[in-house]
């Protein structure tokens with residue numbers, strides 16, 4: 076079979092993906108302490124587990140297509156009605172839907188690097204051209220550069236706030252200024268996958284921008300994978316104006332998430348006690364890791380997320396740090412010329428610091 080001949084042109088000509096998850100192959104995760112994928116080490120809400128267990132025996136019946144309970148929970152949280160919400164199997168599926176609905180050959184999509192590379196795939200899968208702007212040396216967004224890169228061909232601009240993998244953020248007033256200045260023909264996508272972890276007073280969601288500027292195509296990408304600890308349950312959502320939601324609902328998202336996902340996600344969002352616990356534990360462990368890594372001579376980028384991006388030290392190759400950490404049973408990540416460690420439980424953070432000290436000693440010799 077010559078599958079190349081069967082493939083559509085955009086996929087046949089698409090450059091190789093940069094997504095780490097597609098390159099991992101057969102890693103035996105069961106033997107690893109997972110501090111490499113920005114998962115939530117503090118677990119699923121007990122109330123969500125209860126809700127998922129309760130609904131599982133009804134799995135022979137299709138789910139609630141109106142998603143009344145889940146959209147109700149999201150709506151209560153953000154003060155929006157269901158017409159402003161579309162759900163999907165993780166925010167990744169919704170990113171794909173954005174591409175299907177809005178991108179086509181000739182369009183440009185602007186992003187700053189380093190960021191979450193899935194959005195590049197989305198552009199390329201739909202024949203659009205990713206236009207990459209480099210972040211400044213402190214690895215924060217340069218909003219002026221982003222604005223200056225916009226042309227008549229720009230269909231979409233992607234802003235990850237706080238950003239993966241850097242952990243850095245754009246203050247709300249700067250984002251609002253950008254949102255106002257961004258021309259109406261450009262879809263502004265704010266990926267807020269990690270924003271619930273943020274502690275800085277000016278690291279804030281853009282939901283009010285979406286409500287206050289209905290003439291602007293503003294899209295907020297949200298997920299239950301990170302703060303709500305449900306990466307494997309696969310549930311995400313978009314908040315946007317109803318006319319955008321309506322079209323996204325026609326792109327394979329509408330009936331995608333299972334009734335187990337719906338029940339779990341709704342219960343997780345309403346479980347304020349677990350949310351508070353997660354936020355406090357992540358902040359405590361992040362502070363411990365930051366202090367100890369600085370003592371070991373690493374250069375850290377300030378993080379508002381459940382991970383820390385860092386340079387291991389002058390002349391030290393981040394991929395060697397990654398490899399030596401894997402040999403010891405802890406998975407972190409090496410990307411964009413640095414390392415990224417996701418916040419684990421305190422006992423795992425302590426073990427990681429012990430290993431990091433050994434590894435840096437070895438590599439400095």
Ligand SMILES: Cc1ncc(COP(=O)(O)O)c(C=O)c1O
Pocket residue numbers: 112113164165166167168191235239266268297298299300306310311
């Ligand atoms: C910035 C960002 N957006 C989206 C996602 C994907 O989230 P989901 O699991 O909801 O597809 C990730 C996952 O790592 C991420 O880092």
